[in-house]
Amino acid sequence: MSPVRRDQLVVTAAAVLWIVGTLIGTGLVGAEGGVEEQGDGLFSDAATLIAPDGPAFSIWSVIYLFLAGYVVWQWLPRARDSVWASRTRIPAAASLALNGLWLLVVFAGWLLVSVLVIAGIAVSLGVILRRTADLPDEGRVPRVLVSVTFGLYLGWICVATCANVALWLVDRGVPAEGQLATVVTLVVLAVVVALVAVLLHRADRVFGTALVTAVTWGVSWVAVGRLSGEPANDVVGYAAVATAVLAVAAWGVRVRAARSPGHRLAR
Numbered sequence: 001m002s003p004v005r006r007d008q009l010v011v012t013a014a015a016v017l018w019i020v021g022t023l024i025g026t027g028l029v030g031a032e033g034g035v036e037e038q039g040d041g042l043f044s045d046a047a048t049l050i051a052p053d054g055p056a057f058s059i060w061s062v063i064y065l066f067l068a069g070y071v072v073w074q075w076l077p078r079a080r081d082s083v084w085a086s087r088t089r090i091p092a093a094a095s096l097a098l099n100g101l102w103l104l105v106v107f108a109g110w111l112l113v114s115v116l117v118i119a120g121i122a123v124s125l126g127v128i129l130r131r132t133a134d135l136p137d138e139g140r141v142p143r144v145l146v147s148v149t150f151g152l153y154l155g156w157i158c159v160a161t162c163a164n165v166a167l168w169l170v171d172r173g174v175p176a177e178g179q180l181a182t183v184v185t186l187v188v189l190a191v192v193v194a195l196v197a198v199l200l201h202r203a204d205r206v207f208g209t210a211l212v213t214a215v216t217w218g219v220s221w222v223a224v225g226r227l228s229g230e231p232a233n234d235v236v237g238y239a240a241v242a243t244a245v246l247a248v249a250a251w252g253v254r255v256r257a258a259r260s261p262g263h264r265l266a267r
Contacts, residue, residue, distance in 0.1 A: 007089040008075055014093035015071045018100035022064075025103025043106060046230045048166040048176055049185040052159065053229055056221030059156055059214060066149035067096065073145045084142035087131040088150070094124035095153065111168045118157065118164050125154040129203055143206055151203070151210025158195055158211075159218030162188045177231050185236050189243045192219065196247045200254040212251040219243045 023029040045054045079085040102117040128150045170176045219240045226237035
């Protein structure tokens, strides 16, 4: 078996685990309800101050559509010799498998394990970012199915990881509301801004744009949840708005730097 065929099969096997985990974890199979009902409601959009409001999670539909496109594309003849495909198959497979595993772990109520798994997703997506940052352009299809797909995925995972850690802390006894929770949430939002800045420094323009789009989407819905939903917290709400603005500003700085004289324009 050739290395390419082996990696294609690994991606497909990971996609099967992803699909199974999605069917069970979202309640499409079984009668236990979706993610938001697991962990005694800790995964709901009102569980912590960093939890995005409900509509934010619709981004998963977009990410899943792009991921499915990637799984199909990497089997196509034109992708067989694609550097974009060969450099991303294994970390992409890891992100798919871990996504399905995360949903199964949440379904089982293992909160600490869910933190470790979602951290693994973030690492695998970071590997994709690093492996594609300086690749030669192979056209629009690889750009969309790799940079856009995994840029959106990584951006959302940055927000989701923070939310996952927060609900684990709440489960361990840290108050979900109050002064301490507010301070911790503000620190987490600052970490999101710093993380975006670091990732943008490594990402090409398309990947970075997708990443910032997902991060901005996520923290904007955190702001909506805190300013107009429950638990209400104006300080966190306005801080989330500031986080969205700073993420976009960081993207603008990155684009301007790439266009400056003497700097190679990122794709």
